[in-house]
Amino acid sequence: MLFLSITGFYPDDVQDDTLQFELDIDGSEMNEKVAQLIESKPLSELEPGELLLREDQVAALGALLDVSFPSGLEYFMGTCAKY
Known part of the structure; x- marks a missing residue:
């Protein structure tokens, strides 16, 4: 099952690549709403990888x-697999 995760990092010019923010989207309904909001397509059609928001x-x-x-x-925003 796929779910979405949102991560936040300092911009490259800060030269600190440590994770500063992380949010896993809970529930299939909310994941679908986020996919529609950001990509205008169902979660199942999102490409793997991360998208700069x-x-x-x-x-x-x-x-x-x-x-x-x-x-x-x-x-x-990135797609993750939940087992």
Whole structure:
């Protein structure tokens, strides 16, 4: 089963590549909503890998998920497999 994860890192110019933020999306319904919001397609059609999120996408995710994302980070959304 696939699920989505959102990670946040400092921008490259900070030269600190440690993970600063991580959020696994819970529940199949919420994963589908996030996939539709960001990629406009079902979760099952998302390509493996990570996608750099734009600021407007991060803001929309914050509203959908009721999460406050720390400022100053670059955010990525990736697909993960849950066994």
